[in-house]
Amino acid sequence: MPSVTMTVNGQEVSRDVEPRTLLVEFLREHLHLTGTHVGCDTSQCGACVVHVDGASVKACSILAMQAEGGQITTIEGLATNGDLHPMQAAFKEHHGLQCGFCTPGMVMSAVDLLKHDPNPDEDTIRHWLEGNICRCTGYHNIVKAIQHAAKEMRG
Amino acid sequence: MPDTGAPRVLRKEDHRFLTGRGHYTDDLNRPGQLYAAFVRAENAHAKLNAVNVEAARKAPGVVAVFTGKDMEADGVGSLPCGWVVTDKNGSPHKAPPHWPLARDKVRYVGDHIAVVIAESIMQARDAAELVEVDVEALDANANPAKALEGAPAVHDDAADNLCYDWELGDKAAVDEAFAKAHHVSKMELKNNRLIPNAIEPRAAIGEYDPGTDEYTLYSTSQNPHLLRLILCAFVLNLPEHKVRIVAPDVGGGFGSKIFCYAEETVCTWAAKKVGRPIKWTAGRDESFSSDAHGRDHVTHAELAMDQDGKFLALKVDTIANLGAYLSSFATAVPTYLYGTLLAGQYKTPAVHCNVKGVFTNTAPVDAYRGAGRPEATYVIERLVERAARDMKMDPAEIRRRNFIQPNEFPYQTPVALTYDSGQYELALDEALKMIDYQGFPQRRQESERKGKLRGIGFSAYIEACGIAPSKVVGSLGAGVGLWESGQVRFNATGSISVFTGSHSHGQGHETTFAQVVAERFGVPVENVDVVHGDTGRIAMGMGTYGSRSLAVGGSAIVRACDKIVEKGKKIAAHMLEASVDDIEFDAGTFRVAGTDKQKSIGEIAFAAYVPHDYPEDVEPGLDETAFYDPANFTYPSGVHIAEVEIDPDTGETKIVDWVAVDDFGKVVNPMIVEGQVHGGIAQGVGQALLEECVYDEMGQLVTGSYQDYCMPRADDLPSFRVAMTETPCPHNPLGAKGCGEAGAIAAPAALMNAVTDALGTDEIAMPATREKVWRVAQARLTPAAAE
Ligand code: FES
Ligand code: FES
Numbered sequence: 001m002p003s004v005t006m007t008v009n010g011q012e013v014s015r016d017v018e019p020r021t022l023l024v025e026f027l028r029e030h031l032h033l034t035g036t037h038v039g040c041d042t043s044q045c046g047a048c049v050v051h052v053d054g055a056s057v058k059a060c061s062i063l064a065m066q067a068e069g070g071q072i073t074t075i076e077g078l079a080t081n082g083d084l085h086p087m088q089a090a091f092k093e094h095h096g097l098q099c100g101f102c103t104p105g106m107v108m109s110a111v112d113l114l115k116h117d118p119n120p121d122e123d124t125i126r127h128w129l130e131g132n133i134c135r136c137t138g139y140h141n142i143v144k145a146i147q148h149a150a151k152e153m154r155g
Numbered sequence: 156m157p158d159t160g161a162p163r164v165l166r167k168e169d170h171r172f173l174t175g176r177g178h179y180t181d182d183l184n185r186p187g188q189l190y191a192a193f194v195r196a197e198n199a200h201a202k203l204n205a206v207n208v209e210a211a212r213k214a215p216g217v218v219a220v221f222t223g224k225d226m227e228a229d230g231v232g233s234l235p236c237g238w239v240v241t242d243k244n245g246s247p248h249k250a251p252p253h254w255p256l257a258r259d260k261v262r263y264v265g266d267h268i269a270v271v272i273a274e275s276i277m278q279a280r281d282a283a284e285l286v287e288v289d290v291e292a293l294d295a296n297a298n299p300a301k302a303l304e305g306a307p308a309v310h311d312d313a314a315d316n317l318c319y320d321w322e323l324g325d326k327a328a329v330d331e332a333f334a335k336a337h338h339v340s341k342m343e344l345k346n347n348r349l350i351p352n353a354i355e356p357r358a359a360i361g362e363y364d365p366g367t368d369e370y371t372l373y374s375t376s377q378n379p380h381l382l383r384l385i386l387c388a389f390v391l392n393l394p395e396h397k398v399r400i401v402a403p404d405v406g407g408g409f410g411s412k413i414f415c416y417a418e419e420t421v422c423t424w425a426a427k428k429v430g431r432p433i434k435w436t437a438g439r440d441e442s443f444s445s446d447a448h449g450r451d452h453v454t455h456a457e458l459a460m461d462q463d464g465k466f467l468a469l470k471v472d473t474i475a476n477l478g479a480y481l482s483s484f485a486t487a488v489p490t491y492l493y494g495t496l497l498a499g500q501y502k503t504p505a506v507h508c509n510v511k512g513v514f515t516n517t518a519p520v521d522a523y524r525g526a527g528r529p530e531a532t533y534v535i536e537r538l539v540e541r542a543a544r545d546m547k548m549d550p551a552e553i554r555r556r557n558f559i560q561p562n563e564f565p566y567q568t569p570v571a572l573t574y575d576s577g578q579y580e581l582a583l584d585e586a587l588k589m590i591d592y593q594g595f596p597q598r599r600q601e602s603e604r605k606g607k608l609r610g611i612g613f614s615a616y617i618e619a620c621g622i623a624p625s626k627v628v629g630s631l632g633a634g635v636g637l638w639e640s641g642q643v644r645f646n647a648t649g650s651i652s653v654f655t656g657s658h659s660h661g662q663g664h665e666t667t668f669a670q671v672v673a674e675r676f677g678v679p680v681e682n683v684d685v686v687h688g689d690t691g692r693i694a695m696g697m698g699t700y701g702s703r704s705l706a707v708g709g710s711a712i713v714r715a716c717d718k719i720v721e722k723g724k725k726i727a728a729h730m731l732e733a734s735v736d737d738i739e740f741d742a743g744t745f746r747v748a749g750t751d752k753q754k755s756i757g758e759i760a761f762a763a764y765v766p767h768d769y770p771e772d773v774e775p776g777l778d779e780t781a782f783y784d785p786a787n788f789t790y791p792s793g794v795h796i797a798e799v800e801i802d803p804d805t806g807e808t809k810i811v812d813w814v815a816v817d818d819f820g821k822v823v824n825p826m827i828v829e830g831q832v833h834g835g836i837a838q839g840v841g842q843a844l845l846e847e848c849v850y851d852e853m854g855q856l857v858t859g860s861y862q863d864y865c866m867p868r869a870d871d872l873p874s875f876r877v878a879m880t881e882t883p884c885p886h887n888p889l890g891a892k893g894c895g896e897a898g899a900i901a902a903p904a905a906l907m908n909a910v911t912d913a914l915g916t917d918e919i920a921m922p923a924t925r926e927k928v929w930r931v932a933q934a935r936l937t938p939a940a941a942e
Contacts (some may be wrong), residue, residue: 079174139837
């Protein structure tokens, strides 16, 4: 089995994997980082979104080996020293989650949005989230949370 | 929104979910765990001649392969349906066996044929491909509207595909009223079939301990105790005390995780056979094909009125698709949760409903958010809107004219239910104000100037939650009781553990229930932890469905709190050297009436566990359990109004405004309740505009992935304007009515009434997709264009 090496949440990790192992399987099964979820098998739900070299990626849509040498951030690596990232805090404050299953992907995706557009309007947010399905919230409070996080992060 | 004066309480569970530290079933792994993959039917209907598993057995990593024959040899039972509906001819419904692994035939695409158990999931899936299934394909019966018209029989013992022919209401009274009606409005309505699609797929880990003969099943269940009861008593024939079911964090259910499914049954049974834990997690393709689906009605309905638009009688004929087998509560959904709701918010004096439940070669259909009540609301509210149009009356006015009035409660409807309380007009007035109903004609003109079609639609719904009491549901065919249990335990150091049989899979019980207890004892919410989802930790329970958790589960907790207070008074009386009758309890303090002698509940709890200075006739400990069986259903209600703008050139329906005025009785956590409303509306919008489960004539599932089944995305939806009125439930200690399903119940009718108002025709069925809307709009504007 070939070996793969990457940096996950600031720590370098190497593992032997079957070549067909997806990045999401690598994170969940090999590193036991189960915060990244799997909600579909067609790369459409967005429950598995992580950051690869700073950009949001559906971790079910690439092989672990494609992330060789990459910098990966998962939901477990978003808070710093126990302080929630402003996006996580805003989701809590504005009830942007119910069952929590889509949440890690939503949060990671939303963090990436603000890198592209620090002041997105409602339409922009809704359009950006096209690749993240939530069955619980009706998105209302997710949109609100992202707007507030954006405000917070602009300072 | 009633101002409770309380500060917003944020959710206790959020931190773990937001940091990726939740524990969903698939996140768990047991030592020595194996993985299961199922071999499923590719034909909708076929005779199983042979299942050859030899090649799969020899594949790398494979530990075992089992088929229906193996389960049959072990005496495994059929997955039961827990509610027996009586046919109008007096006989019980037909309930053909539903084997966890098929024995003689497969009856829908996705039906279970064999299970392969291997060291890794990839090995299990690879080997599943090697199982050779020799079938003789049979003609399929996939269209419920034709199931009774000589379609191929799904089951030999229901040759006409009829499960039951059920009726409710006084037919003679209805016929008489129709005979003298001034006008009759009629509609043909289809309630489209939906796939629940909780974002967490179903999963299970079965485990067996040969030392103690105990089983543990980790399952994505909404009701672990109920699942245990069904598994033990009906399917696997195991002693209940030897089976523990853990439903940890569960990622949404919407009904689809109530039922006892084949996969978890197989994992539990097979764990003993192979002597190792077995894990199965559904791929989304398996969720599409084998989660229980929802809705799927074909209905003809007629409403008779007098010349003033007063409703005289309603008659409803429905064919309800039950799928290939009866899922756990399938039979009750289109009968006792549908026909009984057909009075809506109105004083219609006579209602008659006839429902034919039919078998088809499609996945089982069972409760999905709202379960029967969205279907009932859709029939009533579409028909009432139609009646207003026929009678050239304002749709708000015709409703107002027929509402049950606040002073008429308790109100006995002609379809068995007795409504507890409600203020229907109050919600309507509030909603009209919020949406600026007066300004609608002008907004419509403005849209017309832009070449757009604008419409407004109402839905005034009634819901019945917390289905009960047990005695009544038992007399109607339910195989279970519908109480709930709650246990409240003060720990010696003053913190509180609450154990509830309700289950939270997004509803935020860990917060709401903690608030209820914290408020009663005057302690911070942080001091109260709510434990749920584990039959090993919670004594008993019935789980979460039908918006019952606060009204029934919360009430049980309140009763347990009352017992704590009663016992605390005895301990306080002893410590304060007073008579029990003189002890008052308020906000966490026991006080001798009229004095300043007092003890905090923390001191009492400590004394209860360190009983040095303690009354002789009182047991140590401060830990009380209560079971609560409600006196009646609760009846939330409300009015939703949707306003849409349709672009006739593209068929796009834009929801330009949505107001919801709901009455859930007393509300504990308004933030959580609003969230429930949003989510429910989104599912209702999905049903009305986007979602439809389609089987072709051969019974192949056409919409088997997110590429083909259109889930509501963020940019399909607007923000919603949500308000509440508050009419307390008079018969439970919290005054709460339930809020989980309201949005999904109200929304489809409101939206379709708006769309048809904009289009100027009722000739469009759900989902009103872009294509359908475009065709109708074009046909209307330029009658030849859409040909
Ligand atoms: S798991 Fe659904 S998009 Fe990755
Ligand atoms: S919070 Fe449950 S799917 Fe989004």
